[in-house]
Amino acid sequence: MLYSEKVMDHFQNPRNVGKIDDADGVGEVGNAKCGDIMRMYLKIDDNGIITDVKFNTFGCGSAIATSSMATEMIKGKSVDEALTLSNKAVVEALDGLPAHKIHCSVLAEEAVKAAVKDYYDKKGIAYDEELFKGIDSCESCHD
Amino acid sequence: MHIYADNAATTKISKAARDAMIECMDSCYGNPSSLHSDGQLAAEKLVAARESMAKLLGANPNEIYFTSGGSESDNQALITGANLGAKKGKKHIISTKIEHHAVLHTLNKLKKQGFEIELLDVDKNGFVTADAVEAAIREDTALVSVMFANNEIGTIEPIAEIGAVCRRHGVLFHTDAVQAAGHLHIDVAAMNIDMLSLSAHKFHGPKGVGALYCRKGIFLSNLIEGGAQERGKRAGTENLPAIVGMAKAFEEACANMDTTAKKLTSMRDRLIEGLSAIPHSVLNGDKVARLPGNVNMCFEGIEGESLLLLLDMNGIEASSGSACTSGSLDPSHVLLAIGLPHEVAHGSLRLTLSEENTPEEVEYIIKKVPEIVGYLRNMSPVWDELEKGERKHVI
Numbered sequence: 001m002l003y004s005e006k007v008m009d010h011f012q013n014p015r016n017v018g019k020i021d022d023a024d025g026v027g028e029v030g031n032a033k034c035g036d037i038m039r040m041y042l043k044i045d046d047n048g049i050i051t052d053v054k055f056n057t058f059g060c061g062s063a064i065a066t067s068s069m070a071t072e073m074i075k076g077k078s079v080d081e082a083l084t085l086s087n088k089a090v091v092e093a094l095d096g097l098p099a100h101k102i103h104c105s106v107l108a109e110e111a112v113k114a115a116v117k118d119y120y121d122k123k124g125i126a127y128d129e130e131l132f133k134g135i136d137s138c139e140s141c142h143d
Numbered sequence: 144m145h146i147y148a149d150n151a152a153t154t155k156i157s158k159a160a161r162d163a164m165i166e167c168m169d170s171c172y173g174n175p176s177s178l179h180s181d182g183q184l185a186a187e188k189l190v191a192a193r194e195s196m197a198k199l200l201g202a203n204p205n206e207i208y209f210t211s212g213g214s215e216s217d218n219q220a221l222i223t224g225a226n227l228g229a230k231k232g233k234k235h236i237i238s239t240k241i242e243h244h245a246v247l248h249t250l251n252k253l254k255k256q257g258f259e260i261e262l263l264d265v266d267k268n269g270f271v272t273a274d275a276v277e278a279a280i281r282e283d284t285a286l287v288s289v290m291f292a293n294n295e296i297g298t299i300e301p302i303a304e305i306g307a308v309c310r311r312h313g314v315l316f317h318t319d320a321v322q323a324a325g326h327l328h329i330d331v332a333a334m335n336i337d338m339l340s341l342s343a344h345k346f347h348g349p350k351g352v353g354a355l356y357c358r359k360g361i362f363l364s365n366l367i368e369g370g371a372q373e374r375g376k377r378a379g380t381e382n383l384p385a386i387v388g389m390a391k392a393f394e395e396a397c398a399n400m401d402t403t404a405k406k407l408t409s410m411r412d413r414l415i416e417g418l419s420a421i422p423h424s425v426l427n428g429d430k431v432a433r434l435p436g437n438v439n440m441c442f443e444g445i446e447g448e449s450l451l452l453l454l455d456m457n458g459i460e461a462s463s464g465s466a467c468t469s470g471s472l473d474p475s476h477v478l479l480a481i482g483l484p485h486e487v488a489h490g491s492l493r494l495t496l497s498e499e500n501t502p503e504e505v506e507y508i509i510k511k512v513p514e515i516v517g518y519l520r521n522m523s524p525v526w527d528e529l530e531k532g533e534r535k536h537v538i
Contacts, residue, residue, distance in 0.1 A: 032486035
Protein backbone atom coordinates (compact mmCIF):
# COMPACT_ATOMS: atom_id res chain seq x y z
CA MET A 1 0.00 0.00 0.00
CA LEU A 2 1.09 3.52 -0.82
CA TYR A 3 -0.42 4.92 2.38
CA SER A 4 -0.69 3.78 6.00
CA GLU A 5 -4.06 2.81 7.45
CA LYS A 6 -4.12 6.06 9.41
CA VAL A 7 -3.58 8.12 6.26
CA MET A 8 -6.35 6.22 4.50
CA ASP A 9 -8.65 6.70 7.49
CA HIS A 10 -8.10 10.46 7.53
CA PHE A 11 -8.45 10.59 3.76
CA GLN A 12 -11.68 8.61 3.71
CA ASN A 13 -13.17 10.19 6.81
CA PRO A 14 -11.54 13.58 7.02
CA ARG A 15 -12.15 15.36 10.31
CA ASN A 16 -13.16 19.02 10.44
CA VAL A 17 -13.88 19.55 6.77
CA GLY A 18 -15.63 22.80 6.04
CA LYS A 19 -15.53 26.51 6.59
CA ILE A 20 -16.06 28.86 9.51
CA ASP A 21 -17.84 31.98 8.30
CA ASP A 22 -16.85 34.15 11.25
CA ALA A 23 -13.38 32.68 11.67
CA ASP A 24 -10.85 34.58 13.76
CA GLY A 25 -8.02 33.48 11.52
CA VAL A 26 -7.86 32.04 8.00
CA GLY A 27 -4.71 30.77 6.35
CA GLU A 28 -4.15 29.50 2.84
CA VAL A 29 -0.95 27.94 1.53
CA GLY A 30 0.15 26.14 -1.62
CA ASN A 31 -1.05 26.87 -5.13
CA ALA A 32 -3.22 25.21 -7.72
CA LYS A 33 -0.39 25.02 -10.22
CA CYS A 34 1.50 22.66 -7.92
CA GLY A 35 -1.61 20.65 -7.29
CA ASP A 36 -2.28 21.37 -3.63
CA ILE A 37 -3.86 24.18 -1.67
CA MET A 38 -4.83 24.09 1.99
CA ARG A 39 -7.08 26.62 3.64
CA MET A 40 -7.54 26.54 7.38
CA TYR A 41 -10.13 28.37 9.48
CA LEU A 42 -9.65 28.96 13.23
CA LYS A 43 -12.12 30.03 15.88
CA ILE A 44 -10.17 31.37 18.85
CA ASP A 45 -11.62 32.42 22.21
CA ASP A 46 -10.51 35.25 24.47
CA ASN A 47 -8.04 33.01 26.25
CA GLY A 48 -6.28 32.21 23.00
CA ILE A 49 -7.70 28.69 22.83
CA ILE A 50 -8.60 27.23 19.43
CA THR A 51 -12.21 26.26 20.02
CA ASP A 52 -12.95 25.23 16.46
CA VAL A 53 -11.00 24.51 13.32
CA LYS A 54 -12.07 23.63 9.79
CA PHE A 55 -10.23 23.04 6.55
CA ASN A 56 -10.68 23.01 2.79
CA THR A 57 -8.08 21.24 0.72
CA PHE A 58 -7.45 20.79 -2.99
CA GLY A 59 -4.92 18.03 -3.35
CA CYS A 60 -3.98 14.40 -3.25
CA GLY A 61 -4.87 11.82 -0.63
CA SER A 62 -2.03 12.76 1.67
CA ALA A 63 -2.80 16.48 1.38
CA ILE A 64 -6.33 15.79 2.61
CA ALA A 65 -5.13 13.39 5.33
CA THR A 66 -2.45 15.76 6.66
CA SER A 67 -4.96 18.64 6.74
CA SER A 68 -7.38 16.48 8.68
CA MET A 69 -4.74 15.28 11.14
CA ALA A 70 -3.37 18.80 11.69
CA THR A 71 -6.85 20.11 12.56
CA GLU A 72 -7.30 17.32 15.10
CA MET A 73 -3.92 18.05 16.65
CA ILE A 74 -4.59 21.74 17.25
CA LYS A 75 -8.25 21.69 18.20
CA GLY A 76 -8.67 22.69 21.87
CA LYS A 77 -5.04 23.76 22.07
CA SER A 78 -3.75 27.26 22.67
CA VAL A 79 -2.52 29.34 19.77
CA ASP A 80 1.01 29.09 21.17
CA GLU A 81 0.79 25.31 21.20
CA ALA A 82 -0.59 25.28 17.67
CA LEU A 83 2.42 27.24 16.52
CA THR A 84 4.69 24.48 17.76
CA LEU A 85 2.99 21.90 15.54
CA SER A 86 5.64 20.52 13.22
CA ASN A 87 5.20 18.69 9.95
CA LYS A 88 7.18 15.85 11.50
CA ALA A 89 4.62 15.48 14.27
CA VAL A 90 1.84 15.30 11.67
CA VAL A 91 3.74 12.65 9.72
CA GLU A 92 4.33 10.62 12.88
CA ALA A 93 0.70 10.89 13.91
CA LEU A 94 -0.23 9.47 10.50
CA ASP A 95 2.22 6.56 10.88
CA GLY A 96 4.39 7.98 8.13
CA LEU A 97 4.06 9.27 4.59
CA PRO A 98 5.85 8.24 1.40
CA ALA A 99 8.99 10.37 0.84
CA HIS A 100 7.54 12.30 -2.10
CA LYS A 101 4.49 13.22 0.00
CA ILE A 102 6.33 14.83 2.90
CA HIS A 103 5.73 18.28 1.40
CA CYS A 104 2.00 17.77 2.10
CA SER A 105 2.76 17.70 5.82
CA VAL A 106 4.86 20.85 5.43
CA LEU A 107 1.83 22.52 3.87
CA ALA A 108 -0.31 21.42 6.81
CA GLU A 109 2.12 22.96 9.31
CA GLU A 110 2.28 26.13 7.22
CA ALA A 111 -1.50 26.35 6.88
CA VAL A 112 -1.86 26.37 10.68
CA LYS A 113 0.83 29.05 10.99
CA ALA A 114 -0.74 31.16 8.23
CA ALA A 115 -4.11 31.02 9.99
CA VAL A 116 -2.55 32.07 13.31
CA LYS A 117 -0.71 34.90 11.59
CA ASP A 118 -3.99 36.08 10.13
CA TYR A 119 -5.53 35.98 13.60
CA TYR A 120 -2.64 38.04 15.03
CA ASP A 121 -2.95 40.53 12.18
CA LYS A 122 -6.70 40.87 12.62
CA LYS A 123 -6.45 41.30 16.39
CA GLY A 124 -3.48 43.62 16.17
CA ILE A 125 -1.39 41.28 18.30
CA ALA A 126 2.33 41.94 17.92
CA TYR A 127 4.51 38.99 16.91
CA ASP A 128 7.99 38.13 15.82
CA GLU A 129 8.08 38.02 11.99
CA GLU A 130 10.68 35.28 12.24
CA LEU A 131 7.93 32.97 13.52
CA PHE A 132 6.23 32.98 10.13
CA LYS A 133 9.24 33.23 7.89
CA GLY A 134 9.08 31.06 4.80
CA ILE A 135 5.39 30.22 5.07
CA ASP A 136 3.95 29.41 1.71
CA SER A 137 7.35 29.30 0.14
CA CYS A 138 5.95 26.12 -1.42
CA GLU A 139 9.23 24.25 -1.37
CA SER A 140 7.91 21.76 -3.88
CA CYS A 141 7.34 24.48 -6.45
CA HIS A 142 9.60 24.83 -9.41
CA ASP A 143 8.93 28.46 -10.14
CA MET B 144 -18.48 -4.05 -7.79
CA HIS B 145 -14.98 -4.32 -9.19
CA ILE B 146 -14.37 -2.52 -12.46
CA TYR B 147 -10.97 -2.60 -14.10
CA ALA B 148 -10.83 0.48 -16.33
CA ASP B 149 -7.07 0.90 -16.68
CA ASN B 150 -6.43 -1.17 -19.78
CA ALA B 151 -4.00 1.36 -21.22
CA ALA B 152 -1.76 0.61 -18.23
CA THR B 153 -2.03 -3.10 -18.75
CA THR B 154 -4.61 -5.73 -19.66
CA LYS B 155 -5.68 -9.03 -18.20
CA ILE B 156 -4.07 -11.89 -20.07
CA SER B 157 -6.45 -13.74 -22.38
CA LYS B 158 -7.25 -17.33 -21.59
CA ALA B 159 -5.93 -18.52 -24.96
CA ALA B 160 -2.62 -16.69 -24.43
CA ARG B 161 -2.32 -18.03 -20.88
CA ASP B 162 -3.07 -21.58 -22.03
CA ALA B 163 -0.55 -21.31 -24.86
CA MET B 164 2.10 -20.14 -22.40
CA ILE B 165 1.46 -22.93 -19.93
CA GLU B 166 1.45 -25.49 -22.68
CA CYS B 167 4.76 -24.06 -23.90
CA MET B 168 6.33 -24.14 -20.45
CA ASP B 169 5.12 -27.68 -19.81
CA SER B 170 5.95 -29.30 -23.10
CA CYS B 171 8.44 -27.09 -24.85
CA TYR B 172 11.19 -26.17 -22.44
CA GLY B 173 14.06 -26.65 -24.84
CA ASN B 174 16.37 -23.82 -25.83
CA PRO B 175 15.63 -22.76 -29.41
CA SER B 176 19.39 -22.54 -30.00
CA SER B 177 19.90 -26.23 -29.14
CA LEU B 178 20.28 -28.71 -31.94
CA HIS B 179 18.51 -31.61 -30.22
CA SER B 180 14.84 -32.45 -30.66
CA ASP B 181 13.55 -30.45 -27.70
CA GLY B 182 15.53 -27.45 -28.83
CA GLN B 183 14.27 -27.71 -32.37
CA LEU B 184 10.71 -28.06 -31.16
CA ALA B 185 11.18 -24.76 -29.32
CA ALA B 186 12.78 -23.23 -32.41
CA GLU B 187 9.74 -24.21 -34.46
CA LYS B 188 7.45 -22.46 -31.96
CA LEU B 189 9.61 -19.38 -32.19
CA VAL B 190 9.45 -19.41 -35.97
CA ALA B 191 5.68 -19.86 -35.90
CA ALA B 192 5.21 -16.96 -33.48
CA ARG B 193 7.42 -14.71 -35.62
CA GLU B 194 5.57 -15.66 -38.81
CA SER B 195 2.22 -15.02 -37.20
CA MET B 196 3.17 -11.60 -35.83
CA ALA B 197 4.80 -10.59 -39.13
CA LYS B 198 1.77 -11.53 -41.18
CA LEU B 199 -0.56 -9.51 -38.98
CA LEU B 200 1.66 -6.43 -39.30
CA GLY B 201 2.16 -6.71 -43.04
CA ALA B 202 5.84 -7.52 -42.51
CA ASN B 203 8.22 -10.36 -43.30
CA PRO B 204 9.20 -12.73 -40.47
CA ASN B 205 12.85 -11.67 -40.71
CA GLU B 206 11.78 -8.10 -39.93
CA ILE B 207 10.39 -9.00 -36.49
CA TYR B 208 12.66 -8.89 -33.44
CA PHE B 209 11.38 -10.06 -30.08
CA THR B 210 12.25 -7.80 -27.14
CA SER B 211 11.35 -7.35 -23.49
CA GLY B 212 8.61 -4.89 -24.34
CA GLY B 213 7.70 -1.48 -25.70
CA SER B 214 10.40 0.45 -23.87
CA GLU B 215 13.20 -1.75 -25.15
CA SER B 216 11.82 -1.63 -28.68
CA ASP B 217 11.61 2.17 -28.54
CA ASN B 218 15.16 2.43 -27.18
CA GLN B 219 16.57 0.14 -29.85
CA ALA B 220 14.71 1.84 -32.70
CA LEU B 221 15.77 5.35 -31.72
CA ILE B 222 19.36 4.42 -31.03
CA THR B 223 19.47 2.61 -34.37
CA GLY B 224 18.08 5.64 -36.20
CA ALA B 225 20.56 7.91 -34.45
CA ASN B 226 23.55 5.67 -35.17
CA LEU B 227 22.66 5.28 -38.82
CA GLY B 228 22.19 9.03 -39.16
CA ALA B 229 25.44 9.85 -37.39
CA LYS B 230 27.37 7.70 -39.88
CA LYS B 231 26.18 10.05 -42.61
CA GLY B 232 26.68 13.16 -40.50
CA LYS B 233 22.95 13.51 -39.83
CA LYS B 234 22.20 14.40 -36.25
CA HIS B 235 18.72 15.91 -36.35
CA ILE B 236 15.84 13.87 -34.91
CA ILE B 237 12.18 14.86 -35.08
CA SER B 238 9.58 13.64 -32.61
CA THR B 239 6.63 15.08 -30.68
CA LYS B 240 5.97 16.54 -27.24
CA ILE B 241 3.43 13.84 -26.38
CA GLU B 242 5.57 10.71 -26.80
CA HIS B 243 5.88 8.10 -24.08
CA HIS B 244 8.84 8.52 -21.73
CA ALA B 245 10.49 5.51 -23.33
CA VAL B 246 10.90 7.71 -26.39
CA LEU B 247 11.39 11.10 -24.71
CA HIS B 248 14.01 9.90 -22.25
CA THR B 249 15.93 8.02 -24.95
CA LEU B 250 15.90 11.19 -27.06
CA ASN B 251 17.20 13.11 -24.04
CA LYS B 252 20.08 10.68 -23.82
CA LEU B 253 20.80 11.14 -27.52
CA LYS B 254 20.70 14.90 -27.05
CA LYS B 255 23.47 14.59 -24.47
CA GLN B 256 25.42 12.64 -27.06
CA GLY B 257 25.23 15.55 -29.49
CA PHE B 258 22.03 14.93 -31.42
CA GLU B 259 19.66 17.80 -32.07
CA ILE B 260 16.19 16.82 -30.93
CA GLU B 261 13.19 18.69 -32.29
CA LEU B 262 9.92 17.93 -30.50
CA LEU B 263 6.93 19.06 -32.51
CA ASP B 264 3.98 20.74 -30.86
CA VAL B 265 0.56 19.13 -31.08
CA ASP B 266 -2.77 20.90 -31.44
CA LYS B 267 -5.44 21.02 -28.71
CA ASN B 268 -6.64 17.53 -29.62
CA GLY B 269 -3.14 16.10 -29.60
CA PHE B 270 -2.56 15.89 -33.35
CA VAL B 271 0.69 16.35 -35.15
CA THR B 272 0.28 16.81 -38.90
CA ALA B 273 2.24 15.34 -41.77
CA ASP B 274 2.75 18.92 -42.96
CA ALA B 275 4.38 19.84 -39.66
CA VAL B 276 6.68 16.82 -39.95
CA GLU B 277 7.54 17.70 -43.53
CA ALA B 278 8.27 21.31 -42.59
CA ALA B 279 10.64 20.12 -39.88
CA ILE B 280 12.58 17.68 -42.08
CA ARG B 281 16.05 18.94 -43.00
CA GLU B 282 18.98 17.69 -45.00
CA ASP B 283 20.51 16.37 -41.81
CA THR B 284 17.39 14.71 -40.38
CA ALA B 285 18.27 11.19 -39.31
CA LEU B 286 14.96 9.99 -37.94
CA VAL B 287 11.32 10.83 -37.34
CA SER B 288 9.52 9.16 -34.44
CA VAL B 289 5.79 9.74 -33.94
CA MET B 290 3.59 7.55 -31.79
CA PHE B 291 0.73 5.69 -33.48
CA ALA B 292 -1.77 6.57 -30.76
CA ASN B 293 -1.31 8.43 -27.52
CA ASN B 294 -1.40 6.42 -24.30
CA GLU B 295 -3.04 9.16 -22.23
CA ILE B 296 -5.54 10.98 -24.41
CA GLY B 297 -6.02 8.26 -27.05
CA THR B 298 -5.49 10.50 -30.07
CA ILE B 299 -4.62 8.52 -33.20
CA GLU B 300 -1.94 10.22 -35.27
CA PRO B 301 -1.98 10.32 -39.10
CA ILE B 302 0.72 7.67 -39.33
CA ALA B 303 0.25 6.69 -42.99
CA GLU B 304 0.53 10.35 -44.05
CA ILE B 305 3.62 10.91 -41.92
CA GLY B 306 5.09 7.66 -43.23
CA ALA B 307 4.57 8.82 -46.82
CA VAL B 308 6.26 12.15 -46.11
CA CYS B 309 9.25 10.47 -44.50
CA ARG B 310 9.62 7.96 -47.31
CA ARG B 311 9.47 10.72 -49.92
CA HIS B 312 12.27 12.56 -48.14
CA GLY B 313 14.27 9.41 -47.50
CA VAL B 314 14.12 9.81 -43.72
CA LEU B 315 13.77 6.84 -41.40
CA PHE B 316 10.39 6.66 -39.68
CA HIS B 317 9.73 4.94 -36.34
CA THR B 318 6.38 4.71 -34.61
CA ASP B 319 5.68 3.70 -31.03
CA ALA B 320 2.57 1.59 -31.60
CA VAL B 321 2.34 0.24 -28.06
CA GLN B 322 -1.24 1.50 -27.58
CA ALA B 323 -2.27 0.78 -31.16
CA ALA B 324 -1.08 -2.78 -31.79
CA GLY B 325 -3.95 -5.22 -31.47
CA HIS B 326 -6.44 -2.35 -31.37
CA LEU B 327 -5.97 -0.56 -34.70
CA HIS B 328 -5.18 -1.86 -38.17
CA ILE B 329 -1.48 -1.69 -38.88
CA ASP B 330 0.23 -2.41 -42.19
CA VAL B 331 3.86 -1.43 -41.95
CA ALA B 332 4.45 -1.68 -45.69
CA ALA B 333 1.37 0.29 -46.76
CA MET B 334 2.00 2.90 -44.05
CA ASN B 335 5.69 3.32 -44.94
CA ILE B 336 6.78 2.51 -41.40
CA ASP B 337 10.47 1.66 -41.07
CA MET B 338 10.45 0.69 -37.40
CA LEU B 339 7.58 -0.06 -35.05
CA SER B 340 7.44 -0.87 -31.34
CA LEU B 341 4.77 -2.96 -29.66
CA SER B 342 4.14 -4.52 -26.29
CA ALA B 343 2.19 -7.72 -25.58
CA HIS B 344 0.54 -6.77 -22.30
CA LYS B 345 -1.42 -3.96 -23.91
CA PHE B 346 -3.44 -6.46 -25.97
CA HIS B 347 -4.07 -9.20 -23.41
CA GLY B 348 -0.69 -10.83 -23.81
CA PRO B 349 1.87 -11.37 -21.03
CA LYS B 350 4.04 -8.65 -19.50
CA GLY B 351 7.75 -8.38 -20.20
CA VAL B 352 7.62 -9.17 -23.89
CA GLY B 353 7.25 -7.09 -27.01
CA ALA B 354 8.50 -6.77 -30.53
CA LEU B 355 10.35 -4.40 -32.78
CA TYR B 356 9.56 -4.39 -36.46
CA CYS B 357 12.57 -3.20 -38.42
CA ARG B 358 12.32 -3.00 -42.20
CA LYS B 359 14.75 -5.20 -44.08
CA GLY B 360 17.94 -3.34 -44.97
CA ILE B 361 17.99 -1.16 -41.86
CA PHE B 362 21.02 -2.10 -39.80
CA LEU B 363 19.83 -2.45 -36.20
CA SER B 364 22.10 -1.38 -33.35
CA ASN B 365 22.28 -3.85 -30.50
CA LEU B 366 21.31 -2.88 -26.97
CA ILE B 367 22.29 -6.30 -25.65
CA GLU B 368 25.39 -8.12 -26.83
CA GLY B 369 25.90 -11.85 -26.56
CA GLY B 370 24.59 -14.84 -28.45
CA ALA B 371 23.19 -14.95 -31.94
CA GLN B 372 19.52 -14.87 -30.96
CA GLU B 373 17.23 -12.62 -32.99
CA ARG B 374 19.66 -12.75 -35.90
CA GLY B 375 22.41 -11.35 -33.71
CA LYS B 376 20.47 -8.19 -32.87
CA ARG B 377 19.15 -9.04 -29.43
CA ALA B 378 21.18 -11.50 -27.41
CA GLY B 379 19.82 -13.70 -24.66
CA THR B 380 17.83 -16.93 -24.66
CA GLU B 381 14.39 -16.13 -26.02
CA ASN B 382 11.51 -15.82 -23.55
CA LEU B 383 9.64 -18.44 -25.53
CA PRO B 384 6.52 -18.87 -23.35
CA ALA B 385 6.00 -15.10 -23.37
CA ILE B 386 6.64 -14.86 -27.11
CA VAL B 387 4.17 -17.68 -27.75
CA GLY B 388 1.63 -15.98 -25.48
CA MET B 389 2.14 -12.66 -27.26
CA ALA B 390 1.63 -14.20 -30.69
CA LYS B 391 -1.53 -15.94 -29.50
CA ALA B 392 -2.92 -12.74 -27.95
CA PHE B 393 -2.05 -10.76 -31.07
CA GLU B 394 -3.81 -13.27 -33.32
CA GLU B 395 -6.90 -13.06 -31.15
CA ALA B 396 -6.84 -9.27 -30.91
CA CYS B 397 -6.43 -8.86 -34.66
CA ALA B 398 -9.09 -11.45 -35.49
CA ASN B 399 -11.63 -9.70 -33.24
CA MET B 400 -10.40 -6.16 -33.84
CA ASP B 401 -13.41 -4.76 -35.64
CA THR B 402 -16.05 -6.27 -33.36
CA THR B 403 -14.10 -5.30 -30.25
CA ALA B 404 -13.59 -1.76 -31.53
CA LYS B 405 -17.30 -1.40 -32.24
CA LYS B 406 -18.25 -2.55 -28.75
CA LEU B 407 -15.60 -0.40 -27.05
CA THR B 408 -16.38 2.69 -29.10
CA SER B 409 -20.02 2.48 -28.09
CA MET B 410 -19.15 2.13 -24.38
CA ARG B 411 -16.49 4.83 -24.68
CA ASP B 412 -18.86 7.33 -26.25
CA ARG B 413 -21.56 6.61 -23.66
CA LEU B 414 -18.99 7.17 -20.91
CA ILE B 415 -17.85 10.44 -22.48
CA GLU B 416 -21.46 11.55 -22.85
CA GLY B 417 -22.28 10.67 -19.24
CA LEU B 418 -19.21 12.28 -17.69
CA SER B 419 -19.49 15.39 -19.86
CA ALA B 420 -22.66 16.20 -17.93
CA ILE B 421 -20.41 17.13 -14.99
CA PRO B 422 -20.14 20.93 -15.04
CA HIS B 423 -16.71 22.35 -15.87
CA SER B 424 -15.37 19.16 -17.32
CA VAL B 425 -13.61 18.65 -20.62
CA LEU B 426 -12.73 15.70 -22.83
CA ASN B 427 -9.03 15.50 -23.60
CA GLY B 428 -8.07 14.27 -27.05
CA ASP B 429 -10.07 13.96 -30.23
CA LYS B 430 -13.66 12.72 -30.21
CA VAL B 431 -13.35 10.61 -33.35
CA ALA B 432 -9.72 9.76 -34.11
CA ARG B 433 -9.45 8.15 -30.71
CA LEU B 434 -8.48 4.74 -29.38
CA PRO B 435 -11.70 2.72 -29.01
CA GLY B 436 -11.43 2.22 -25.25
CA ASN B 437 -9.94 5.54 -24.17
CA VAL B 438 -11.70 8.19 -22.11
CA ASN B 439 -9.68 11.05 -20.64
CA MET B 440 -11.34 13.96 -18.93
CA CYS B 441 -10.45 16.85 -16.65
CA PHE B 442 -12.66 18.12 -13.88
CA GLU B 443 -11.93 21.60 -12.66
CA GLY B 444 -11.25 22.28 -8.99
CA ILE B 445 -10.13 18.79 -7.96
CA GLU B 446 -6.92 16.80 -7.92
CA GLY B 447 -6.57 13.48 -9.69
CA GLU B 448 -4.95 11.31 -7.05
CA SER B 449 -7.69 11.84 -4.47
CA LEU B 450 -10.23 11.14 -7.21
CA LEU B 451 -8.46 7.87 -8.06
CA LEU B 452 -8.30 6.75 -4.42
CA LEU B 453 -12.01 7.39 -3.91
CA LEU B 454 -12.90 5.68 -7.18
CA ASP B 455 -10.83 2.69 -6.07
CA MET B 456 -12.75 2.57 -2.79
CA ASN B 457 -15.87 2.42 -4.91
CA GLY B 458 -14.47 -0.45 -6.95
CA ILE B 459 -13.40 1.54 -10.00
CA GLU B 460 -9.76 1.24 -11.05
CA ALA B 461 -8.56 4.09 -13.25
CA SER B 462 -5.58 6.39 -13.76
CA SER B 463 -4.74 10.09 -13.77
CA GLY B 464 -2.18 12.50 -15.14
CA SER B 465 -1.88 14.53 -11.95
CA ALA B 466 1.56 15.30 -10.57
CA CYS B 467 0.93 13.06 -7.58
CA THR B 468 0.28 10.10 -9.83
CA SER B 469 2.98 10.91 -12.35
CA GLY B 470 5.57 10.73 -9.59
CA SER B 471 6.94 14.13 -10.52
CA LEU B 472 6.09 17.69 -9.59
CA ASP B 473 4.44 18.43 -12.88
CA PRO B 474 1.23 16.98 -14.20
CA SER B 475 1.27 14.92 -17.38
CA HIS B 476 3.42 16.34 -20.19
CA VAL B 477 0.73 15.26 -22.65
CA LEU B 478 -2.00 17.31 -20.95
CA LEU B 479 0.33 20.31 -20.78
CA ALA B 480 1.23 19.85 -24.47
CA ILE B 481 -2.43 20.07 -25.53
CA GLY B 482 -2.58 23.40 -23.76
CA LEU B 483 -4.20 22.63 -20.41
CA PRO B 484 -3.07 24.84 -17.53
CA HIS B 485 -1.33 23.02 -14.67
CA GLU B 486 -4.25 23.40 -12.27
CA VAL B 487 -6.65 21.77 -14.73
CA ALA B 488 -4.22 19.03 -15.75
CA HIS B 489 -3.98 17.99 -12.07
CA GLY B 490 -7.66 17.07 -12.19
CA SER B 491 -7.51 14.49 -14.96
CA LEU B 492 -9.05 11.04 -15.07
CA ARG B 493 -8.25 8.32 -17.59
CA LEU B 494 -10.60 5.39 -17.96
CA THR B 495 -9.52 2.78 -20.49
CA LEU B 496 -11.90 -0.02 -21.37
CA SER B 497 -11.44 -3.51 -22.76
CA GLU B 498 -13.87 -6.08 -24.09
CA GLU B 499 -14.14 -7.40 -20.52
CA ASN B 500 -16.02 -4.25 -19.49
CA THR B 501 -19.79 -4.09 -19.74
CA PRO B 502 -22.38 -1.36 -20.39
CA GLU B 503 -23.58 -1.90 -16.80
CA GLU B 504 -20.11 -1.04 -15.54
CA VAL B 505 -20.10 2.07 -17.70
CA GLU B 506 -23.41 3.17 -16.13
CA TYR B 507 -21.99 2.56 -12.64
CA ILE B 508 -18.96 4.73 -13.48
CA ILE B 509 -21.27 7.44 -14.84
CA LYS B 510 -23.18 7.35 -11.55
CA LYS B 511 -20.13 7.32 -9.24
CA VAL B 512 -17.73 9.81 -10.81
CA PRO B 513 -20.04 12.85 -10.44
CA GLU B 514 -20.68 11.97 -6.77
CA ILE B 515 -16.97 11.80 -6.02
CA VAL B 516 -16.11 14.89 -8.06
CA GLY B 517 -18.86 16.74 -6.18
CA TYR B 518 -17.57 15.54 -2.82
CA LEU B 519 -14.01 16.64 -3.60
CA ARG B 520 -15.15 19.97 -5.03
CA ASN B 521 -17.08 20.56 -1.84
CA MET B 522 -13.86 20.48 0.18
CA SER B 523 -11.73 22.23 -2.43
CA PRO B 524 -10.66 25.85 -1.84
CA VAL B 525 -10.02 26.10 -5.58
CA TRP B 526 -13.62 25.18 -6.35
CA ASP B 527 -14.76 27.61 -3.66
CA GLU B 528 -12.90 30.44 -5.40
CA LEU B 529 -14.27 29.37 -8.78
CA GLU B 530 -17.81 29.37 -7.45
CA LYS B 531 -17.39 32.77 -5.82
CA GLY B 532 -15.95 34.20 -9.02
CA GLU B 533 -12.61 34.92 -7.33
CA ARG B 534 -10.95 32.59 -9.82
CA LYS B 535 -11.91 32.26 -13.45
CA HIS B 536 -13.19 29.00 -14.89
CA VAL B 537 -10.87 27.68 -17.54
CA ILE B 538 -13.09 24.81 -18.68
